[in-house]
Amino acid sequence: MNESLLRELVPAVIGVLVRRGADFASAEDAVQEALIRALEAWPSDPPRDPKAWLVAAAWRKFLDAVRAESSRRGRELAVEVQPPAGPVPASDDTLRLFFLCANPSLPPAAAVALTLRAVGGLTTRQIADAYLVPEATMAQRISRAKKKIDGQRLDRPGDLGTVLRVLYLVFNEGYSGDVDLAAEAIRLTRQLFVLTDEPEVSGLLALMLLHHARRASRTGPGGRLIPLASQDRSLWDTGLITEGVAVLQAALARDRLGEYQAQAAIAALHADAPSTSDTDWVQIVEWYDELLAITDSPVVRLNRAVAVGEADGAQAGLRALVDLDPTLPRHTAVSAYLHERAGNLTQAAALYAEAARAATTVPERDHLTREAARVRQLL
Incomplete structure (x- = not known):
């Protein structure tokens, strides 16, 4: 079973539950429980429609939780209506879920944790291991974040800039525990790239790809730091560089320059040079001037x-x-x-x-x- 593909279904399934009447926090908890059940059941009995299976399992978990809340009978009656039969609607709430999890009211660390869990489909333990904190600490962080945004509708407009900052924070954590956060950030940014038509999303994706392409050359034995000038450029991933440059060029052609596009342009010039001395430093200075005009x-x-x-x-x-x-x-x-x-x-x-x-x-x-x-x- 491909766990990465399973995680990609998580935001869409949460969206379905929310549209059926579940609040975000309860929907997210129910989907996490459904994921655990899927990991147990699917290897021996894979479903024909994984998304429909997850929706059905999560909806049952949600209804069970509501029924257990005897003090909230009014809400139980409201959600007891059976979901419609047939296939799950094709509408995708992933973009809105990105906005909700990266809510500007949340501290950056909480927004990162909530995004990794609700949009990325990671477990609380995986996120805790990646950030080298106890699982209980991470669980509290996620719980507080969900309470902070409790009651906010999934259809409210969001701040794309906040989403991009959250994804870049994830990317810069790199690798620890059993989760490669840099790769996870790229996966989520690819999703966002498909869902939007914004050049800055392309700029962030290009920046991540170009930086990730140099990853194998950045450290030596024992984690020894290797500066750019001393890196073995034959270790750079030319496939990622080619993809990153193509994504960047398409974004720049839109003539709506943003900070991530400018940073990606600098990274592309480094990636294109066979050595430090052959780098087009004059053009890099010009791109830094563009970046300063945007960010100061x-x-x-x-x-x-x-x-x-x-x-x-x-x-x-x-x-x-x-x-x-x-x-x-x-x-x-x-x-x-x-x-x-x-x-x-x-x-x-x-x-x-x-x-x-x-x-x-x-x-x-x-x-x-x-x-x-x-x-x-x-x-």
Whole structure:
């Protein structure tokens, strides 16, 4: 049985239950229970219509739960009407479910968890393992999120920008536990790509594909961090790069530029170059300028300074750093790199060591420590 295909049915089944009168939280719980039953029953007795089977099983679970709520008899009578016979309606509520789970009223962590469970079809345990937290903690997070949006109709308009931010947060978690969150984010974004006609959805999908294509080259033995300039480009997935570039080109042709399209354009230029020295850094700086016009983000300015240092020389890159807050994450590491490129080795070594002390992950700390040692040997 293909569990990925099973998970793809989850949002549509939740939508059917909601349209039949179930509230979102109860529908989502019922579908999760139906999924567990499917995983037990389908290997030996696969259904001819998986979606219809899940709808029937989830609806029974929902009615059982309502009947058990003796204090809510009025609602029980309202939903006791038998569902119509025949095939499940073809209408798909997946897009609306994306909007509901990424509700702007939810904290980002709660929106991510709810999206992975209700739209992605992951179990609470899988999500907890992926985020390295106890299952009870994740269950509470999901429960609070469902209570927060309780009573909101599935047909309310949603904020696509919030949905995209939630999916990008999932993608950036990478891989842990038994769930590849980067691959899961790509799968969900592909669904959103099919459901919408928005260039920014295409831009996010292209960005994910282009970043994911370089995944195998980013780390070495023991999780050692490998920077872009040192990566083995023969390990890059050319199929994903080709797909990502095609998706991006179609989006850019719409002439409705957004931040994800601009980021994807930068990623495409990196993916297209046979080496760091052969990269079109001038064009990358131009794309960072486009991105700054959209976001005015300090992080974008920091990344732009690196590109300026490659395109116009290290001193130009250092000048681009002057007006940026030195407490910005990675500011010290970028300054160290540009000072090394400018020949200021003593200062570069000290800055690499300072950046290592401030690193928030072990691979980053170890990488910066090695860089500091390497530069000291050049003195």
